[in-house]
Amino acid sequence: MPLQTQEQIIHDRVNLGRLVKSLERTVTGEEWQQLCNDTHEPTKQAWIKVQGTLHKVKYARKMLRSVESNANLGDPSTSAGRYQVIRDSLDRLESALLEVDKRVTLKRSRPEPLLPTLPIPEPPTPKASLPPIDVDTADAEVPLSPGGPSAALSAQDLLLSPSDTIPSTAAGEWSDGNTTNLPTSRTSLGPLAPASTGAILQNSRAIQEELSEQLAQMATQLKRNALHFSNTLEKDKAVVLESQEKIERNYDVMTKERIRLRDHHSKSWGTTWITILSIAIAIIGFFLTFFIIRLT
Helix, strand or coil: CCCCCHHHHHHHHHHHHHHHHHHHHHHCCHHHHHHHHCCCCCCHHHHHHHHHHHHHHHHHHHHHHHHHHCHHHCCHHHHHHHHHHHHHHHHHHHHHHHHHHHHHCCCCCCCCCCHHHCCCCCCCCCCCCCCCCCHHHHHHHCCCCCCCHHHHCCHHHHCCCCCCCCCHHHHHHHHHHHHHCCCCCCHHHCCHHHHHHHHHHHHHHHHHHHHHHHHHHHHHHHHHHHHHHHHHHHHHHHHHHHHHHHHHHHHHHHHHHHHHHHHHHHHHHHHHHHHHHHHHHHHHHHHHHHHHHHHC
16 A cells, blocks of 8 residues: 555545535435435436445545544544544445435346347258269260270170280270260369359459548548648637737736836835824924923
């Protein structure tokens, strides 16, 4: 806890007394009595006012504890009695405020649910998709040409045993036929990628154009603001210069008046002393003349 100086302690004591008196005036005022006797439904302003007063009471208690911790600097007995009176006042104020707070506390009502007001979503429409390609069935459906591998095989080759191999020429022709007769549906999927890329580029270009327009609008608005501020500063500068001229003229006039009053002051004091001395001399001369006449 930071150490407090003597000036801060005295400041807290004075503020504590003022705060307690202010709270007592607030609670005993006509507006507060009207709030206590009000039978209508509580308002938000009344609740805010009660909460603010309760926070002030809590702050007063905190300040009272701070002042009591430094009470050893003065008379302990007198300070303890005074602080006990303040504590009793705060307890009484807090009890009254809590009673009013119970009556003006706003009833919390749950908001209406948002879900029933939302429309029922429609089922998503199925997207058009390409039919799956079965490679086995595609290969099976491809007709063999008359000049295919079966025609290329001779009668001697057809009479080979299972352990013998097919001639290389026939195997090469068979492989060539298979590669040429594969379905071309896979190659038809290629143009989909450029189409999606073009859509993405178009969207990004539109976003960039929108951002550039917004930046241009912001630049225009900033330029207008700068011009407005410069005009306002020029007007304020003219007013400041005019005020400076008036102050300088007033300063010159006050300086002249000060010199004139100083001279007049010195002259008036000189005249006053001369008058007082003349009166004193006349009185002394009168008494001397009186005593001389009486003695002679």
